[in-house]
Amino acid sequence: MPRINDQRLVTVSIMLATVMQVLDTTIANVALPHMQGSLSASTDQITWVLTSYIVSAAIMTPAVGFFAGRLGRRRLFLWSVAGFTVASGLCGLSANLDQMVMFRILQGIFGAALVPLSQSVLLDSYPVEKHGQAMAIWGMGVMVGPILGPTLGGWLTEWYSWRWVFYINLPFGLLAFAGIWLSVAETDTRKVRFDMMGFAFLGLAIGAFQLMLDRGEQEKWFESFEIQVEALLAVLGFYLFLVHSFTKKEPFINLSLFKDRNFATGVVFIFVVGIILLATMALLPPFLQQWKDYPAVTTGLVLAPRGLGSMFSMMLVGRLMRTRLDPRVLVVTGLLFITASLHEMAGFTLEVSRDTLIWTGVLQGLGLGLVFVPASALTYATLKPELRTEGASLFSLSRNLGSSVGISIMTAMLARNMWINQQQLGEHLQPGAWIAQGLPMKEMVSGVPAAVYQTLMAQAAEISYMNDFRLLMWINMAAIPLVLLLRHQQRRPA
Numbered sequence: 001m002p003r004i005n006d007q008r009l010v011t012v013s014i015m016l017a018t019v020m021q022v023l024d025t026t027i028a029n030v031a032l033p034h035m036q037g038s039l040s041a042s043t044d045q046i047t048w049v050l051t052s053y054i055v056s057a058a059i060m061t062p063a064v065g066f067f068a069g070r071l072g073r074r075r076l077f078l079w080s081v082a083g084f085t086v087a088s089g090l091c092g093l094s095a096n097l098d099q100m101v102m103f104r105i106l107q108g109i110f111g112a113a114l115v116p117l118s119q120s121v122l123l124d125s126y127p128v129e130k131h132g133q134a135m136a137i138w139g140m141g142v143m144v145g146p147i148l149g150p151t152l153g154g155w156l157t158e159w160y161s162w163r164w165v166f167y168i169n170l171p172f173g174l175l176a177f178a179g180i181w182l183s184v185a186e187t188d189t190r191k192v193r194f195d196m197m198g199f200a201f202l203g204l205a206i207g208a209f210q211l212m213l214d215r216g217e218q219e220k221w222f223e224s225f226e227i228q229v230e231a232l233l234a235v236l237g238f239y240l241f242l243v244h245s246f247t248k249k250e251p252f253i254n255l256s257l258f259k260d261r262n263f264a265t266g267v268v269f270i271f272v273v274g275i276i277l278l279a280t281m282a283l284l285p286p287f288l289q290q291w292k293d294y295p296a297v298t299t300g301l302v303l304a305p306r307g308l309g310s311m312f313s314m315m316l317v318g319r320l321m322r323t324r325l326d327p328r329v330l331v332v333t334g335l336l337f338i339t340a341s342l343h344e345m346a347g348f349t350l351e352v353s354r355d356t357l358i359w360t361g362v363l364q365g366l367g368l369g370l371v372f373v374p375a376s377a378l379t380y381a382t383l384k385p386e387l388r389t390e391g392a393s394l395f396s397l398s399r400n401l402g403s404s405v406g407i408s409i410m411t412a413m414l415a416r417n418m419w420i421n422q423q424q425l426g427e428h429l430q431p432g433a434w435i436a437q438g439l440p441m442k443e444m445v446s447g448v449p450a451a452v453y454q455t456l457m458a459q460a461a462e463i464s465y466m467n468d469f470r471l472l473m474w475i476n477m478a479a480i481p482l483v484l485l486l487r488h489q490q491r492r493p494a
Contacts, residue, residue: 010125011137013179014118017081018138020172021114024053024088024107027153031162038162041097051214052101054404056108058210059203061397062253064113065390066194068120073389074186077117078177083110085173092166116392121184123380123388135376136318136369140311198244198252205237209401213408221412257383257391265485266379267398272479273371274402276338276472279410280345280364281306283468288357291350291461305358309365310372317373327374331483334370335476337363342473346466350458378486410468417467421460 028035028049036046068076087106094100119138126134156164212230219227245251258264284303288294294302313334321327341364344356376395383391 007125009179009183010121013176013183014077014121015137015140016172016176016179017077017084017114018118020169020176021084021111023149023152024111024169025149027149027156027165028053031153031157031165034157034162035100039094039097039100046097048097048101049104051211053104053108053111054214054400055207055210056105057112058108058206058397058400058404060109060112061116061393061400062202062206063199064116064393065254066252067113068117068187068389069190070194072186073117073121074180074184076113077121077180077184080110080113080117081173081177081180084114085169085177088166088169088173092163113393116389116396119376119392119395120389124385130322136314136321136373138376140314193250195244195248195250195252198241198248201237201241201244202252203237205234205241206397206401208233208237210404213404216408217411217415253394254387254390257387257394260383262382262486263379263391265482266375267395269375269479269482269486270379270395271398271402271405272475272482273368273375274399275406275409276342276476277368277399277406278403279406279472280342280469282407283410283414283465287348287461287465291458291465292352302354302357303361306361306365309362310369311365313366313369314373317370321374321377326488327378328483328486328488330370330374331378331486332480334367334372335480335483337367337370338476339367339473341367342469342476346470346473348462348466348469350462375486378488382487406472410472413471414464414468417464418460421463422456425456425460 032046032049035041035049039046064076071079084107087103087110090103091100091107094103119135122134122138152168153165156162156168208230212227212234215230216227221227222231241252245253245255281303285299288299288302317330320330341360344360344363348356379395380388380391
């Protein structure tokens with residue numbers, strides 16, 4: 001069948017695949033309680049529905065460059081979309097937890113290639129002067145998907161069934177497959193031996209590290225033998241991978257990628273941005289639902305403008321980057337917007353208004369859009385075209401690991417600070433006074449009236465959330481000096 005040379009069809013097709021994959025990182029979160037009953041799983045066991053997908057995708061992401069070179073980028077894209085779509089349908093049909101975890105692992109294996117392949121295909125489909133526009137389109141899918149995922153997942157679960165969280169991928173997968181089949185050009189293949197040892201060492205490091213981050217909070221971090229073993233395996237795997245890579249003639253990861261200063265800086269930079277992107281989204285829903293008593297639907301509506309802010313700024317920045325404006329100026333401006341929003345969020349009390357929640361979300365979304373698009377374009381600005389697919393896989397891996405680290409650090413600090421704040425605030429209470437008044441014990445918690453204890457818990461949570469948002473603000477500001485290391489190649493606008 002002759003290929004349809006239509007840039008718009010290429011763009012729509014690969015963005016369908018991208019949105020489908022990134023939605024699945026967050027869309028299943030809100031459906032877990034419903035799955036737990038259907039699959040007869042305990043609270044600890046049901047989290048493997050999320051962990052199995054994240055870990056398998058993280059392990060397979062670095063291998064995308066090799067398989068794209070060996071099989072051809074178009075063929076790998078088609079296999080990935082087909083496999084992800086079929087695995088999604090099987091997840092929806094799962095009758096028990098074992099089946100669900102197995103099919104989620106398959107989803108992660110096939111889904112790992114979708115985001116890096118979509119980025120490299122877009123870069124090759126657009127001329128150099130339109131790379132900013134291409135990254136704006138790609139960024140909308142990558143960043144808006146995780147933001148809208150919980151809202152969509154909650155709506156599907158409430159009005160239909162948790163199984164539709166997975167079934168919704170089927171029509172999008174079929175459309176994406178057809179569009180890629182008709183419009184994406186095949187690349188040249190090359191016969192390169194697969195470095196199994198390098199892949200095994202890196203897979204061990206990433207898998208153990210991801211498991212440590214995902215399960216650390218449940219297992220009380222390094223008090224748990226499991227977490228200690230996973231940390232040791234992560235360090236050992238990464239060390240062996242580095243030694244192997246520097247001594248192997250054709251290593252699993254092409255180390256010449258990191259000779260490009262823009263790419264090396266961009267990978268570190270996007271790691272920091274990943275911390276901010278999903279850590280904020282992990283903190284806000286429980287803050288709104290547990291402590292402000294917002295229902296799930298209201299929470300989704302309050303958080304949705306963040307995604308709209310990102311979409312608007314990405315569309316704007318795609319046009320601005322076609323002018324002579326230095327993209328580094330846009331990145332710094334975006335970081336300042338994010339800093340301003342986090343500074344405001346560091347002052348959130350339990351009385352914060354809905355309007356304030358919305359406008360700070362919009363401001364942060366605008367900043368993320370201004371940062372993500374030009375940073376992505378600058379990362380690949382000086383990279384050789386033949387290294388783009390492998391570079392895109394490492395770029396995506398760095399962003400995902402940054403998100404995992406951010407969520408783990410923030411949730412761990414939240415739990416720790418809440419305990420500390422409860423103890424410090426509790427020191428100012430005098431339970432003896434209420435006991436002397438003869439209040440019934442059923443109305444008391446640790447010798448304190450239940451209403452007073454609930455207020456103490458709420459105040460402790462309020463201070464803890466403020467501390468987390470303040471830490472995110474300082475992390476965001478620490479990324480600003482990295483922008484100075486990115487080189488901008490001057491070129492005439494199209």
